[in-house]
Each structure stands twice: as C-alpha cells, then as structure tokens.
Amino acid sequence: MPEVYDPLTDPAPAHDLRAVLRIRAFRRLWIAFGLSSLGDWIGLLALTAMAKAFAGDDYQAANFAIGGVLFLRVLPALVMGPVAGWVADRLDRRWTMILGDLIRAAFFVTIPIVGTLTWLLVATVLIEIVSLVWGPAKDASVPNLIPRHRLEAANQLSLITTYGSALPAAALFTAITLVTRWAGDFSIDLAVYLNAATFVVSGLAIVSVAEIGRTPGHEHEEHPTLWRTMVEGWSYVTGTPVVRGLVVGISGAFAAGAVVIGLGRTYVEDLDAGDPGYGLLFGAVFGGLALGMGFAPRLFSGLSRRRLFAAGLVGSGIGLAGLALIQQLEIATMIAVVLGFCAGASWVSGYTLLGLEVPDNVRGRTFAFVQSAVRTVLAVTLAVAPFVAGAIGRNTVNLPGDRSVTYNGASMTMLIAAVLASVIGLVAWRQMDDRPGVPFWRDLRRSFGKTPGVYPTTGLFIALEGGEGAGKSTQAALLVKWLEEQGQQVLLTREPGATDLGKTLRQIVLDPATGDISHRAEALLYAADKAEHVDSVIWPALKTGAVVITDRYVDSALAYQGSGRDLDLTDVERVNRWATDDLRPNLTILLDLPPKSGLGRFAERDRIEAQSADFHERVRAAFLELAAAEPQHYLVLDATLDREQLAAKIQERLLPILPKVKP
Numbered sequence: 001m002p003e004v005y006d007p008l009t010d011p012a013p014a015h016d017l018r019a020v021l022r023i024r025a026f027r028r029l030w031i032a033f034g035l036s037s038l039g040d041w042i043g044l045l046a047l048t049a050m051a052k053a054f055a056g057d058d059y060q061a062a063n064f065a066i067g068g069v070l071f072l073r074v075l076p077a078l079v080m081g082p083v084a085g086w087v088a089d090r091l092d093r094r095w096t097m098i099l100g101d102l103i104r105a106a107f108f109v110t111i112p113i114v115g116t117l118t119w120l121l122v123a124t125v126l127i128e129i130v131s132l133v134w135g136p137a138k139d140a141s142v143p144n145l146i147p148r149h150r151l152e153a154a155n156q157l158s159l160i161t162t163y164g165s166a167l168p169a170a171a172l173f174t175a176i177t178l179v180t181r182w183a184g185d186f187s188i189d190l191a192v193y194l195n196a197a198t199f200v201v202s203g204l205a206i207v208s209v210a211e212i213g214r215t216p217g218h219e220h221e222e223h224p225t226l227w228r229t230m231v232e233g234w235s236y237v238t239g240t241p242v243v244r245g246l247v248v249g250i251s252g253a254f255a256a257g258a259v260v261i262g263l264g265r266t267y268v269e270d271l272d273a274g275d276p277g278y279g280l281l282f283g284a285v286f287g288g289l290a291l292g293m294g295f296a297p298r299l300f301s302g303l304s305r306r307r308l309f310a311a312g313l314v315g316s317g318i319g320l321a322g323l324a325l326i327q328q329l330e331i332a333t334m335i336a337v338v339l340g341f342c343a344g345a346s347w348v349s350g351y352t353l354l355g356l357e358v359p360d361n362v363r364g365r366t367f368a369f370v371q372s373a374v375r376t377v378l379a380v381t382l383a384v385a386p387f388v389a390g391a392i393g394r395n396t397v398n399l400p401g402d403r404s405v406t407y408n409g410a411s412m413t414m415l416i417a418a419v420l421a422s423v424i425g426l427v428a429w430r431q432m433d434d435r436p437g438v439p440f441w442r443d444l445r446r447s448f449g450k451t452p453g454v455y456p457t458t459g460l461f462i463a464l465e466g467g468e469g470a471g472k473s474t475q476a477a478l479l480v481k482w483l484e485e486q487g488q489q490v491l492l493t494r495e496p497g498a499t500d501l502g503k504t505l506r507q508i509v510l511d512p513a514t515g516d517i518s519h520r521a522e523a524l525l526y527a528a529d530k531a532e533h534v535d536s537v538i539w540p541a542l543k544t545g546a547v548v549i550t551d552r553y554v555d556s557a558l559a560y561q562g563s564g565r566d567l568d569l570t571d572v573e574r575v576n577r578w579a580t581d582d583l584r585p586n587l588t589i590l591l592d593l594p595p596k597s598g599l600g601r602f603a604e605r606d607r608i609e610a611q612s613a614d615f616h617e618r619v620r621a622a623f624l625e626l627a628a629a630e631p632q633h634y635l636v637l638d639a640t641l642d643r644e645q646l647a648a649k650i651q652e653r654l655l656p657i658l659p660k661v662k663p
C-alpha cells in the first residue's frame, strides 16, 4: 500500500510553504482561488476599460463610468457584508464555492453579450455580492484543512496569491489586448471571457475537495434569525478584545493603503516624477507588501503574533509619515518598500490570529465582518482623501530670514493618515498585547537568530511545565492512564533525575546542603542532566513511536535559571538548546498557578523552593511569556481548576495530534 501523506507528521518546519502545498485538499483549494483571483484582476481591468469604451469620448463621462465600476465593487460590501457572512456560515461551504464560481462565470459572459453600460454596472454589483459569500466560505474552510501550526504559512500563500496575481493578470490583459488589437472592442470581450473561464476551472477544482464540509455544529442548533446572527456577530467582534483590536487594526492598515492609492498620482506629480515615477512607487509598495507577507513571519518567528501585528501597523504609519515628509523620489521609493513590508507583516499575522482565535462556528461571519469593514474603509478613504488634499491645496509658508517652506495637499493628507495609522496601531497594541510588561525591543532582539528547533515526527513529545506545586505529577499520572487506554505506548519521565547521572545531579542541585553555588554552575548541572536525558531516554523512546511525557524540560531552565537567576536568558537558552540537540516538545502543557498557592503545599523546601517570592514570580512570568510567543506549541491551563477539568482539557487538545496506533 502506498504511504498516505500525513501533514501532522511532516518534519518540514512550520514556515515551509511547500509543506502546506503537500496537503492535497489545501493545494486544490489554493489552485482554485489562485485562478479566481487572477480572473478577478483581469475582470477589473477589462470592465474598467469596457466602461470607458461605452462612455465614448466624453472625458468626464469616462471618468464617471470608471469611477462607477470601482465604487460599485466596494458598495455591496457595505450593505451586504454581514448578510454574506451569515449565509456563508449556514451553507455547505464547498457547494457555496462551486456554485459561486459558476454563477460569477455566467454573469461575466453576459456582460459583453448584453453590451450596455447599465448591465455592466448591474452585473458588477451581482458578481460582487457572490464574491462576498465566496470569500468568507473560503477563509473559514482553510483552518479545517490543515494542522494549526501550518495555518500561518497557508495564510501567507493565500495572501501572496490574492495580491500577487495582480501582476500576471495585468500582463495577461496587456498581452491579450495587444495581440488582438485588430479585433477592436472584441479584444476586451476576449479578456472578459478568459476571466469567466478561470472561474469555471476554479469551481471544477473545488468539486474534488471533499474535505471542505458544512459548518460544523449547525445540525444540532435551532436556526437563529438573520437579525440575531448579526447582533451576535457584532457583539462577538466588539466584545472580544483581540478580535476588536484586529478589526480596528486591519481597517487602519487599509485606510493607510487607500490614502497612498488615492493620492499617489498627485503626490508623484508634485515630485515632477510623471508616469514612470508613479509605476515605481506602486511597484515599491506592492513589492514590499509581498516581501512582508513572504518573509516577516519567519524573520520574526520568535515574536508574539499579536505584537507583530500591532508593530507592523505602527511601522506602516511611520513609513507613511516618511513618504509625506521626504519629497525625493529615490528615498520615497525605499520608504515605500518598508511601508509595504510592515503592512504585509501585519496583514499576514492579523489573518492568522483571526484563524487561530475565532471559533469555527462564527469564523465565516468574522471574516465577512472584517472584509466589509475593510471595504467600507477603502471606499470612504478613496472618496475623502482627494477631497481633503484638494481643500488643503498647495501652500507656501514664509519663514523669518527669507526662507520658505512649500507643502501641498497630498503630502499633508498622507501625514494625517500616518498619524491616524500609528494611533490605531497603538490602540490595537493595547487591546491585544499578550506580553504586558515585556519591553518590545527586548522581544524583537531575541526574536532574531532563533533556531527553528527539531520537532519529533515519530512518536509524540509532551512536556509538563509549571511552578512549584502546580499539580504536574497528578496530571502526568492521569495522562498516562488515558493514553494507555487509547492504545498508545507511553513513557513518563522527568527532569532532573531520570538517568543514573541525572540522579546524582538532582541530589546536588536540590539538596539544601549544596548551599549557594555559582548560578552558571547551577545552569550547567541542569543542562548536563538534560543532555544525558535526551540522548539516553527521550530520543530512543520517540524513535519507537512512543508518546514521551517529561515532567519539566528546557522551559524550566529558561524560567528558573534564565529569568529567576541573574543570568542572561540568551546564554541559558543557547546552552540548553545545545544540550538537547534543539529537540523540542510537540506540545508543552503549562500549569499556571500563583506561586503563593503552589508553595503553600509544601512543609519542607528544597534548595530551589526555598528561593524568594520574587524569584518564583519571575519564574511564573517567564513560563507565560514562553507560551505566548509560540501559542501553537503550548496549552496554558489555570491550575486552580479541579483535576478532572484539567485532564479533560489536556485530552481534548491532544486527541487530534496523537500518533496513529498500529493495529
């Protein structure tokens, strides 16, 4: 029998884009929406060209027609956004997408056949309405097709594809219109037909993705009314700080982007750079966007996603301010790349956060909400920005001493937008920061140069971590029992002290008689225990396919020696990664408990337990910080819950990632 590909045991790092594409269901969906996006861009170019042709030679009418197409693309989202999400959450997602593609293809075909401006505009609205349902159905399905740790890479691919397909679409459109110039208006019709064909192929590709199903949970629910769904969706978004922060932030990023699009022309004219300058600036923003989407997640893999999101926003704001203030094309181009990079980083991490934090049954609605918020902001900004810029106009201020400063409306408006984007970034930060008290710069510095880690692909490696008396041993025992009932081969082990050498080391580090030793010596003793443990116990068991549970692992060293003691965390981390050959647990379960409650459970204290209350507070904070930076590899639990509740949560999280039991 051929090996069945299992994405959960794929050894490739989480950020490997090819590993996501090895997942069959996602690959097909990706091909489908890649084609849809390509068609969408060609359609936009063709329809604006067609609208202009219908309007004839009148300059004003032509502008009006083009503006009408752009505006009508955005309009349905304002009215229909919440309804679309409601529909997407209730229908079978696969059929929604298949039919959505076919319907859009049919509408596109009718446009050149009917051949009037009115029908073109009406069809644009109808197509957009279908797209409004299609998009959330797709976005909401993706998290169900791939393992959680690959979600970010999948989003990177989706976004790069959606925006990146604008370039080949522009090239295709130009090629078609150039090659078929002899055919007159028919050459634009051809582009529209090509676009319809991409939708048909996309629909057919989705037919084969059986894994996309109906939204789970609906069979058992009574069907809420549309109104109630909208109210619930709205109160979900406004009542959940993370989601609220995300929506505000994503809208802010788009507003900043729209200002650049809306004012780019006049801005470049003010620089006397003409059409090539305009192209350069746009290429720079889009190039930066692609770079940010493609590389930021890996570059900042050690940074919390929430922080990356907000920092990206503030970065975009600062970039925009730079564009507004520096009136020199070469420098402006470089700034535009950075601006795009920051916006791209934000956009990818925002999307990933939505996928991770929003439960499946409201995910469609939330994505729809975000998309309509984004479109509203785009529409309003595109309409308002040129007006503000025009109202400000070109001004020269005379300064004392025969000097003068000239500023013009486009740059001033950009400056206003820059300030707004930065403020929104800061607000988003405050709403959703998951590492309060940890300075950003320290985070950022540490996030560079992190090693990716080695995650076992045979067996499963679980670490239990937490402060003193958090109940690790109780949970370990319950977990072993449950895993054995599941038919798993289990090894429970611990640090320090699981090997012969380890027992001696444990005696030394924990015996109060050892007294005060050098903190570096302490760190090395613990590290030596780990090296022996990994080589002689953990790896051999994992290789046989066992589930290995270790009571404490590297995080204990990072928390106790790296943060509790007066040592440099980076040094402690380096030593421990080296000692363990960078082997990391597939999942770390952190039992979080205020030190006061935990330490209360002991009458006699060992050398570590006897440390100050401050020491133990630092240890607790360090554990939480480690978990927040890599949520996909952690399960953080409130250890004050009773043991059955904790056990149930642990089982629920582990069930989907357990190794397959050999019959």
Ligand code: TMP
Pocket: 468, 494, 495, 496, 526, 527, 552, 553, 554, 556, 557, 558, 560, 561, 608, 609
């Ligand atoms: P325990 O196994 O009974 O929890 O005790 C281990 C003690 O050693 C505990 O106080 C935490 C401490 N410790 C470290 O300081 N660094 C380490 O790397 C490990 C594994 C444990």
